[in-house]
Amino acid sequence: MKISNFEELIRYLDEDTAEEKEILSSNSLGIRKMDNGNSIIINQDTKGISTSFPNEELTRNRFAIRRKYRYCTINEHRHEYIEIVYVLKGEFEQSIEGEKYKMKKGDFCIFDKNTRHASEAINKNHIVINILLTPKFFDGVFMHLLSDDNYISNFIVNTLYTMNSTQNFIKFHIDEGTTLHMILQNLLIEYFSESTRSKAAINGYLLILFAELSRALIKINEAAVDESQKVIKEKVLNYIRKNYKDINLKTMANYFNFHPSYLSNLIKKEFGKNLKDLLMEVRMAEACNLLENTNVTIEAIINEIGYVNNSYFYKIFKKQYGCTPIEYRNNIK
Template identity: 35%
Template sequence: MNKDIHDKLIALTDEEQRIINGEYEVNKSLYTDNGQFIIDSNKLLGKDELIDIRKHTRFIHFPKHKHNYIEINYVYQGSLTEIIDGKDITLQKGELVFLNQYITHEIEAAKEECIIINFIIKPEFFDYILGFLENDNIISSFLITTLYTNYKEGEYLYFKVSHNKKIQSLVERIITELYTSSVMSKATIKLLVGLLIVELVKNSQDVETYSVDNYEKMLIIQCLKYINEFYQKGNLFEISKELKQPHYKLSKLIKKHTKKTFKELLQEKKLSKAVELLKVTEYPIVKIIDLIGYENPTYFYKIFKSKYGVTPKEYREKN
C-alpha cells in the first residue's frame, strides 16, 4: 500500500479523537436522520456517487443497525468482530464480508491497531457487473436478490481469502483509487470491482453464507437470471415451462416480490442494455434497437423517452 494512504488509514479521525476525549456513544446524527439506526448512504456519499470508502471508527461499540446500501467490510490490518443477526464473526486481516441492506449487525470496539475499511455501495452500482457474471454462483444470486426483489431478509457473504494475493492486490488498488481520485477514477473503480468479484466467484470454496432459505425466493432468482440472459427474446411461458410452474403462478410471484410484472422487468433490462450500448459503442440506434430485441423502433423511442426524458440520440450526446 502507498505510504501516504497507509498513513491516512492509521491516523486518528475527528470522530475517533472525540471518543478518546470522552464521547462514549456513537453520534448517530453523523450517520442518519432517521429515528431508527438505519445508516443512510446520502450521509456518507457525495451527490451522484455510487461507491466510496470510509475507515471504520475505532475505540467504540457500534450498536445494532442496518444500512440502505450494500456494505463491504475489509480488514486492512488487525481483526474485526461483528455480531450479525446474533451470530459472532471475527474477520482476520485480508478477509471481507458483503452485507445486504436488510441485515442487522453490531460491531465490537476495534483497537487502535485494527484498521477496517467500509465500502459504501449503492445497489445500482452492481447493475453492470451482472452482465458479465455467470448466472449460477453465490455472488450473482446475492446481488440479484438485493437489486431486483422485494425481499427484506438479511444476507451476508463472508470471504475467508486472506491467503489470496490477487484478491488482496485488487482490494488495495480499489482503496488507492478511491483515495486518489482522478478523471478516470470512476471507470477504473468499476473495472477493479468487477475484477474483484470475478476473483471472489473463483474462490467460492472460501465463503461462508447466510440467508433465509425460501423456495419462492429461488424461483424469483431463476426468473431474474433468465431475464438477464435472454432479455432479447425471453417470455414468461418459456421460463414457466423451464421451472415447471404455471405461468399465472409465476406471474403473481414476480409481481409480489418485485412489485413489477414480468413484461416490465424485461423492458427495464432491454432499456438498461440500450443505455449501455449508447454509452460504450458507436452503433447506429437502429442496430441497438435490433440488438436488444425490439422490432418496432417507434415503440422503443416512445418508452425510452418516457423513462429517461430524452431521445436515444440526446442521451448519447449527453453521456
C-alpha cells in the same frame, strides 16, 4: 494527496481522525449509534432500531469507501444499501443478527439490506474498511456480470442486487497474495489518492472485485446454490403453469424478487430454453388439454391460453404437433 503504494496507504489510514482524537482526549470510549454520519442519514423505527439511508452525496456517487471509526462502539443498526466490511489490519468483533463474530485481518463480509449488525470499539492501529454501495450502483456496472453465462456468479450478484428483506450476509476470508487481495489493495490506493482519484478506475476495480468474488464463492456455495435452484426450478414452472395467460419476464422477476437478467439465465440453465419457448410449450399443452377434454371453440381456447393472434396460434400449433387444432381434436376423438 497521492498514495503510491500499499505501505503509504497503511500509514495514511493509521492516522487518527479529528473525531477519533476527540474521543481519546475524553478518556473514554465513545458510543455511537451509527458509522460516519457524513455518508448516511439515520432514522429510528418504533422498535428503537436505527436504519441508515444514503444521503444526497452517496446517492449521486452510488458508492463510498471509508475507514471505520476507532475507539467507539457501533450500536445495532441496519442499512438501506449494501455494506462491505474488510479488515485491512488487526481485528475487531461484530455481531450479525445477534451472533458474535471475531473479524481478523483478511476477513471480508457483505451485508445485504436490512441485516442487523453492531460492532465493538476498534483499537489503535487496527484498520477496518467500509464500502457502501447503493442498489443503483448495480444498474450499470453489474449488468456486465449478469450477462455472464456463469449462473452461480449470477446467483451471487442477484442476491446482492435484489436487496430483499431476508437479511442475508456473506462472510469469508481473503488470503494475502491472491487476486482478490491485490484488487482490494489497488482499489483502496486509488480511492484514498484523492488528488488523482479516477472514478472510472474505481468502477473498473469494483467490477473485477465482484467477478472474482463470484469465482471465490463458487467453491463455498456451489452445492447450496444447486440445491436452491432445484427448488426454484419447480416454483418457476408452477408459476408459469398458473399464470401462462398473462405473463412476462419483468412481472415474473418481480414476483420471485430476481433481477430479470438473472431469471432469464436461470431459465435457460434449468430448462434449456428461454422463457418465450417455455411459455409456448405450457400454453400448447393447455390447448391440447382443452381440445381433448372440452368442446369449447378453437377461438375460445386461443383466448383462454393468452394468445391474441389466431394466425400465430395456428402456425405454432401446427409446427409443434404437425396438424391443425381441428385435426388434433378429431384424431383424439
